[in-house]
Amino acid sequence: MFKEINWLKDKALLAPLAGISNLPFRMIARSFGCSLAFTEMISANGLIRKSERTLDYLKTSAEDIPLGVQIFGAEPEVMAQAARIVEGCGAALIDINMGCPVRKVIKAGAGADLMRDPVRAADIIRAVKKAVSVEVTVKIRSGWSLNSINAIDFARIAEDCGAAAIIIHARTYDQGFSGKADWSVIAGVKKAVGIPVIGNGDICSPRDALKMREETSCDAVMVGRGTLGDPWIFKGIQQLFSGAGEEYLPTLSQRHEIINAHWKMETEFSGQKIADKSFRKHLLWYTKGLPGSSRFRQVASIMTDRQAMMDELDRFFQSVDQLATEILP
Ligand SMILES: Cc1cc2nc3c(=O)[nH]c(=O)nc-3n(C[C@H](O)[C@H](O)[C@H](O)COP(=O)(O)O)c2cc1C
Structure with missing residues (x-):
């Protein structure tokens, strides 16, 4: 090639x-x-x-x-x-x-x-x-x-x-x-x-x-x-x-899936302890700009427990999803 x-x-x-x-x-x-x-x-x-x-x-x-x-x-x-x-x-x-x-x-x-x-x-x-x-x-x-x-x-x-x-x-x-x-x-x-x-x-x-x-x-x-x-x-x-299309944006649920897939790969690659620490920056980047993300980002940046972090992420995506449905006609 x-x-x-x-x-x-x-x-x-x-x-x-x-x-x-x-x-x-x-x-x-x-x-x-x-x-x-x-x-x-x-x-x-x-x-x-x-x-x-x-x-x-x-x-x-x-x-x-x-x-x-x-x-x-x-x-x-x-x-x-x-x-x-x-x-x-x-x-x-x-x-x-x-x-x-x-x-x-x-x-x-x-x-x-x-x-x-x-x-x-x-x-x-x-x-x-x-x-x-x-x-x-x-x-x-x-x-x-x-x-x-x-x-x-x-x-x-x-x-x-x-x-x-x-x-x-x-x-x-x-x-x-x-x-x-x-x-x-x-x-x-x-x-x-x-x-x-x-x-x-x-x-x-x-x-x-x-x-x-x-x-x-x-x-x-x-x-x-x-x-x-x-x-x-x-x-x-x-x-x-x-010339095949416009800019691409994943849906909220796709974005959530991408984050989980990335986190899983990171865990397999570096082990849970290192991954949970190093993945935090990705969580902050992935959620930047989404409605209500500043609260999530504040909480996620100080959390250390993996399960709690994942639960918080699930809750966050549910709330964004709900907000999107309320806003959309
Ligand atoms: C966190 C970070 C790490 C980087 N590490 C490297 C590196 O290892 N080697 C390199 O050539 N450039 C490195 N760069 C520079 C980027 O490869 C790139 O040249 C620069 O960020 C400009 O491109 P961008 O505006 O698309 O970010 C790094 C940049 C950032 C922000």
């Missing part, structure tokens, strides 16, 4: 999301038509040290395909070794993180720091590319700062070093996650390179995805925060991209 020139055309991808894009979340996203899902960024150093916690991020399943595994690091040889480990674990594609703004990562010369060091970045891409036979992509930002936007030069370097595609989060390092993503940078990169370009930043709805595709001519879109509590965004994007 990845050998075709346009393997990414009109696809919607799940972004690497630290603490979020684990196997259960990827499977939920895939169930709504996400075409390619990424693990969170994984430390190349941790991988080659065989740290158990790091190797946990590679947990996958036969249905979790195609899988993109993202690695980060600053040393070409370490990145190459890590890439070999990742390839052996079933990754269809390896992405190199050149956009992470976390201080510890930057201090180590990895993530977005590489945008200030194109020579080292090129060495890393070449080393990883040489080490594996799966495709290698690079996820970059627009540049280090608004005064030093270099995504176009960077994308050209990545292409020359053998990258199969460029993913661009259209913000600079010093913007972090605030301010607006400048999609014109994605359009510029698309014009400058021959490999597929995946646009990322501020897609909060299927309409945003369509708008990004129209404004930038990007081959595919990648969605991060827009999937939180809204994994069905992929179905809406697919429908809009194919």
